[in-house]
Amino acid sequence: MPTRWPAALFGAGMLALSLTLGREEAWQSAVRLIAGIAAVAAVIVGMRAGRPDDRIPWWVLAGSMALSATGGAAVDAPPWLTTRMTWLVPVGSGALLLSYPLLALALATFVHRRTNAARDRAGLLDALTVTSGVALMIWTFVVGPRMVDAGLNWADLAMPLADLLCLGLLIRLATMPGRLVAPGHWLGTGTLVLLVSDVAGSPLYGHLAVYLTAGLAALLPTMAELTRAAQEPAAEDSRSRLALLGLAALAAPAVLVVKMYRDTAAGGLTGVAALSMLMLLLVLARMAGIMTSHRQALARERALRGASAALVSAVDNEGVGLAVRTAVAQLLPGDVPHGVVLAIAIAQVEPPSPEGAAQSAVDRATGTAARLVTTRDVDWAVAVRLTQFTKTLRCPLVLKDRPTGDPLVGVLHVGAPTWALLALQQSVEVLAGQVALALERIALGHEVARRNSETYFRTLIQNTADVITILDEEDRIQYASPSAVGVFGNDPSGIRLPEVIHPDERGRLAEVLAAVREGEQVMQELDFRAHGADALLEMHCRDLRAEPTVSGLVITMRDVTKQRNLERELTHQAFHDAMTGLANRVLFTDRLKHALARSARDGSVVGVLFIDLDDFKIVNDTLGHAVGDQLLIEVAHRIAGSLRADDTAARLGGDEFAALVENVNDPGAVEETANRILAALAEPVVTDAKPLYAVASIGITTTPEANDADELLRQADLALYVAKGAGKNQWRRYQAHLHNEMVARLELRSALDHAVNEGHFLLHYQPIVDLGSGAAVGFEALVRWQHPREGIITPDQFIEVAEESGLIIPMGRWVLEESLRTLAGWQRILPPGTAPYVSVNVSVRQFREAGFVDQVRGALAQYAVPPQALMLEITETLLVKDDERIWTDLATLRDMGIRIAIDDFGTGYSSLSYLRQRPINVIKIDKTFIDDMVTSPQPLALVSGIVSLAQSLGLTVVAEGIETEQHRDVLRHMGCPLGQGYLFSSPLGPTEVLAWLRNAEPLAV
DSSP, rough: OOSSHHHHHHHHHHHHHHHHHHHOOOGHHHHHHHHHHHHHHHHHHHHHHOOOSOOOHHHHHHHHHHHHHHHHHHOOHHHHHHOOOHHHHHHHHHHHHHHHHHHHHHHHHHHHHHHOOOOOOHHHHHHHHHHHHHHHHHHIIIIIHHHTTTTTTTTHHHHHHHHHHHEEEEEEEHHHOOOOHHHHHHHHHHHHHHHHHHHHHHHHHHHHHHHHHHHHHHHHGGGGOOOOGOSSOOOTOHHHHHHHHHHTTTTTHHHHHHHHHHTTTTHHHHHHHHHHHHHHHHHHHHHHHHHHHHHHHHHHHHHHHHHHHHHHHHHSSSHHHHHHHHHHHHHTTTTTOOEEEEEOOOOSOOOOOHHHHHHHHHHHHTTTTOOOGGGSSOHHHHTTTTTTSSSEEEEEOOOOTTSSSEEEEEEEEEEOOOOHHHHHHHHHHHHHHHHHHHHHHHHHHHHHHHHHHHHHHHHHHHSSSSSEEEEOEEEOEEETTTTTHHSSSSSSSTTTTGGGGGGHHHHHHHHHHHHTTTTTTOOOOOEEEBBBSSSEEEEEEEETTTOTOOEEEEEEEOOHHHHHHHHHHHHHHHBBBBBOOOOOOHHHHHHHHHHHHHHHHHHEEEEEEEETTHHHHHHHHOHHHHHHHHHHHHHHHHHTSSSSSOOOEEEETTTEEEEEEEEOOOOHHHHHHHHHHHHHHHHHBBBBBBBBBOOEEEEEEETTOOHHHHHHHHHHHHHHHHHHHHHHEEEEEEOOHHHHHHHHHHHHHHHHHHHHHTTEEEEEEEEEEETTTEEEEEEEEEEEEEEEEEEEGGGGGHHHHHHHHHHHHHHHHHHHHHHHHHHHHHHHHSSSOOOOEEEEOOOHHHHHSTTTHHHHHHHHHHHHGGGEEEEEOOOOHHTTTTOOHHHHHHHHHHHOOOOOEEEEEEEEOOOOOGTTTTTOOEEEOOHHHHHHHHTTTTHHHHHHHHHHHHHTTEEEEEEOOOOOOHHHHHHHHTTOOEEEEETTTOOOOOHHHHHHHOOOOOOOO
């Protein structure tokens, strides 16, 4: 955006040139030429920076200055140059004179652009008038005397005449609509200086002034406004414009007077000139008065238009009064004191006074005609507000065809000085007509709204389901809405309200009605039972005895029977378990807090029991959720039946229950409660499938251990965890060291998470040996945790935590991939066909993860291991899961050639019939059976039966935990083909496996 800095620099440079000209007159030709070139350059720079809409007038202005500079430099050239080039002075004079028409053309173009080619005849006449006056003075005192001088150059006469043309265009530009911007003022100043210098006979300084002002005008940021159309209408009645015309008109008499006195020809023409000047001044004064009246009329018209808009938007009488006061203030001059009183006619019960009736009759007869009256003759309520004025303008507000009959709407009073009231009379009459229409519109609007409201509320009352009644002082129902018949069976009008209320509630009703009559604040929701009907009524009371249209107590009743029943049901559902009916966690926690508060007061003991069913998930998985729900419901009833009346049984979720024991003096009573619960659960539960035994673990804590509800719940949870770890069907009390064990378990979980992310695991491999030959046929991959401080940690210390936390999934993925990578290395080193297979344990959570089959397939392809070299070991828990996806995945893996083995067979909740229904290849007998089979006949028979069953089903048997030759011999004689244990080797590292395979000698068989 252009700034003013270029203009300031240009002005400083031009002033420096002017000072140079003042010191060295011999340089005036060069100074003029330099100044002109600088001005042309300034105009070009200004056009590029300001980007005017039309550049033609600026180019014409630049051409004018170029001709002026070159022509003036040629005329003022040194004598040694003009004597050699005699044509230089005539050509320079011609160029100098030609610059004037170009300057006039530029100004005319500016005028054309500013007016947007509109016809402004008044502005043109004003410009011609002022130009004619100045021309008369120049002709009389400058041009005329010079023409007498025979030695005067013709150019000296032409320049003032050309200046007059520019002056006229300048005046036309100044009288245009809108404010003249700064570039226009600079051009006007330069043109005036040029005119004065030409008249004074020193055109050089005038031309320098034009160069300076034209350059400044072009460099100012607002230079583009000179070529844009003005956005304001022409103001023909401005005082400055009238003064300018007056001065121009006084030019002729002034010239005449000066001429007569200078030529000593005063004579009788002096009086004529003086009277002409006086008459002209009087005419101008009269024109000024007419223009003032015209402006006042326009102001009043605008004020009435504004009042009309304000009255249309007014919505009440206060808005109308504000609009009237604002309009009167705008109709009067700003410094005139005044007062406004709008009196609106209202219906009166008492008859008016004779004076008031007579005055109203006059108002109705005169209509909206305003009349000037003495202030003391108006109504006293109006007179006291206008007492500072002797006269008041009284204008009635009358509507002839008013629907209400009386045409008098009100009276508008305006107090002010008498001369102001006389000028205001017609405007007030127009304003009064608008005020009357506005007041009538508002009154009709209120009446329509009132009637619509009455109809609306009558329809509501007749169709609402609420019963609305009005009682008299004896509590008798004076009015009852039609909905009362549906609630009470008949219309209760005429009978007392207590008769429709249940007898047990009538005493409370009498107290409520008495309180309402005494002005007390009564509860907004009061429920009463209806007499003779199974309905609950919500009652609202309000005292409207002071209302003439009501004159009684308004009693609103609503049938909330279904609502209250639903609220009670929702409240019960919010605090009770939907299936068992026991308290839920929210209600249990709330009752526990209340029990702790009572315990703190009376010193009693509070006990919390957490009860969790053991192996409940297996019931859901094998027998279905319906049977599981039957088991939960029966367990809930037995737990509740084992408690006292003061105790609370709750279901916290799933198969988790809780019991709150309070108001006991000995913690031993809480333990007795746990024993009763276990005894109650010992009996079998009859279900649709078969009788089941509900085996539960219980964690106990009491207030001697903690006095905070959250702390007690946490302690009971810890005790339950310990009870589950100790075995089934027993309870454990909370002990302080349990907390430390839990903290240690959390630390173990955190360290395990870090180990999984950092890869702090390694694999050992234990050989699976052919019991007949003693040769290794495979190796079971066993994971070890290489702890940075504890050293090597075996799986029995961290697998359970990994299962609970879900870390078993990434850990199992790593074990699978690392085992296959190691096996691929063995296959590259060992002779073809001699490499063993690898057996990898798969967690239940890992197998159930979506995409497990694709994961196995991808790992085999990545390490180029054939599927026959991989065996996956699963637990019996996975077999009993009635899930088609699991069955399909097992079949897919076996079809690929991967062998599926059941690990720790016989220790889980399973049936041997699953062996022929599932895609199984191998059975691994748990070590516990192998240890006892040489000392006890029962384990021996069990192992022998498993081997025989597997052989009949075509399954391979692997005996785990073989540690003695006696174990091996017994198993071999049974026909068990494979085994593993420390008899053959302890778990080995990947490199140790290769050495073991090369150096191991078969055991003697």
